[in-house]
Amino acid sequence: MGTVNIGIIGLGTVGGGVVKLINSHHDDYVAKYDIDLAIIKACSRDQAEAERLGLDQGVFTPDWREVCTDPNIDIVIEVIGGEHPATEIFETAFANGKHVISANKALLGRHVEHLASLAAQNGVQLRCEAAAAGGIPVVHAIEHDLMGNEILTIAGIMNGTTNYILSRMRNEGLGFEEVLKAAQEAGYAEADPTADVDGFDAASKIAILSSIGFKTRITTDDVYMQGIRNISATDIQMADSFGYIIKLLAIARKTSEGIDVRVHPTMIPKNHSLANVDGAMNAVYVVGDAVGETMFYGAGAGSFPTASAVLGDVMALAESIAKGERPIAENEPFARTEPICPISDHTTRFYVRLKVQDRLGTLAACTNVFAECGISISHISQRETEPEEGVCTLVYLTHDTKEEAMQHAQEALASMDSVAEVASIIRIEDISLWTEGVFQN
């Protein structure tokens, strides 16, 4: 039987889950796999956390350096998040010949090239299954299982908080602020919800997944980002009447012009698999040229689901280490080989909702703006649903439109006296593009 020594840094939600999972399954792992996992160092700012988790005395340390330099440790698990000292933890652990497992999407979304390169130089592995889509083993699927494919599209629901909010808004007809507040009270959203609702979290994850999938460097800063704050119950209802559902999707496509990568609210057909992903669940759609469409569904966050992903990485290393073999070293990370498509060049259909003065000529004037911007309309409807007197709602669906043209139209509409508000502009995703390039059987 081979013992694998683990040092863990961070004993919060994820770290606590990892410790509990190893404790509860330790004997199982020995019996089934001949793998004896031992947590020999655990670092946290608060010793009480280590005690609550029942970690043996002598295991706790407040100093992460002790973990990264302990000559007996094989694997360092970094689950504190943030940029510092997480970066230094990676650097020190690699320099000391340790493999690092991390759930730190914010850091990896920006700096994986530097960190993976250090791992490669030191002959060790950097593993991050838990950093994208939590418990769903999609990092491994894209990096290894689908390796025979050229990956064409990665798209999905990668943030549970926003999916929970949008699901409740839809199911209960409530507004964003109201549901956000309820979500915060129920622990589904943080006190400062920015990272989730404004799309940063999903952007980090799609940066990680698309870098792996497309074999080129994509960082969080490359991702066009728009959150869900402006989505209203009205938009959700209108989408429904057109056969769509609104989801915050992270989408990355390999195109002939480069990588199209973005996070924004999207209308997709109600019968699409992603449309049925409800509540805080995540789902990642991966299209490969050989395999065609695949989807990976599960919990994107939470203590035990994330711990499951961390343990998957631990076991991948432990299978070799327990047999006295060295896991294969990390490959050199992919450098930037593909350009990122600027959002201004993106072409899509749009849903546009305007609140306008109900007077002669308004409809014609608004519609004229679209024509002048070269935007072709596929649907228009006018409703007198607003409580404000003399104000009515105009809804347009466009044909394929360049983002740039829509921006001009938005500015022109907003400056019109007869337009009270450009209430919302939401993209309608052309999902047929996702499977372009799939081999025909």
Place this chain on the structure above:
Amino acid sequence: MGTVNIGIIGLGTVGGGVVKLINSHHDDYVAKYDIDLAIIKACSRDQAEAERLGLDQGVFTPDWREVCTDPNIDIVIEVIGGEHPATEIFETAFANGKHVISANKALLGRHVEHLASLAAQNGVQLRCEAAAAGGIPVVHAIEHDLMGNEILTIAGIMNGTTNYILSRMRNEGLGFEEVLKAAQEAGYAEADPTADVDGFDAASKIAILSSIGFKTRITTDDVYMQGIRNISATDIQMADSFGYIIKLLAIARKTSEGIDVRVHPTMIPKNHSLANVDGAMNAVYVVGDAVGETMFYGAGAGSFPTASAVLGDVMALAESIAKGERPIAENEPFARTEPICPISDHTTRFYVRLKVQDRLGTLAACTNVFAECGISISHISQRETEPEEGVCTLVYLTHDTKEEAMQHAQEALASMDSVAEVASIIRIEDISLWTEGVFQN
């Protein structure tokens, strides 16, 4: 750059896909992974197949032994199916120190213990991602990515032909025979559809997946099996009216009494993720105690999707081989450690449709049979929808019922003069059991 030498046996749908995929992506694999895949031997009964695939002269051989004994070959891909000579191919390849990749679910569903044991003894690997759910990388997910979990349930749509048939029956209101014929003409069903429509194919796959997931030996013969021949358009409509959809599910659960493993038509709620899997697609639901519910969706068959799974296995080996390292040897396979639950002990809700004589006392007599068998009824309805005069339809939904009790009821009902036909009995799956034992976050 490391060259990895491959011998392939079988150049039909799957083998042809593998050759085409390697040919089209060869340079990509070199550029991205420093892996040079070379097919140096290809075996088929028909040399013309090799020529059509553009394989170099000298690569073709009609003799599989030449492939299995070639000292230069690292990996043997067995994609001929059937039991012989597939078994001998495995045995000879292992004896010659070669890793074997196979899509042969019928063979592996029955004999994986013998074959994996040979691989372990010879220090090589047996890989079979393509043998269950085609292109979906669920074998690896269960075997490795979710290794930190105790797997509680594996359930899903693992046969594309039957899902295609049931989907068309539902969407178009057609009967089984009619759709089967259309499916055969369209190439979605084989001339002899037995393996698909009677559940053998799905049973092989759930035997493979549940053996891996539950770490105990389960063979195809352990799986209770019932196909879809008796499902009618009427049952599909009735199911719909109760909020259910009928799917041919393969289900395996770890229970305190042992492994509950079965393939049969099942009513599941319309809003369940598996209910929305349409056409020939597959989806596998995997529940782990830590990760909770996950689902893996994609193409379960077809030339390129299956080739994608084979290439995933090739690459997993090639990553080591190309670096001059030996892939870790196969572990000793799991022996039978858990009993298989007999179907007679299974408890479930049932849908029962009877065609009965429309005369005084029939309803009471039928209902009485259920009571006498100890079966509690949750719904009953009577409809005069049959074209035959004097015959009407009785539909019962039961509360939880032992299979044994239902069998007694079925026999008693069938023997009654007033019962023209026990038209169908379909299980209603209690999906809440699937997540029993999941850790609470």
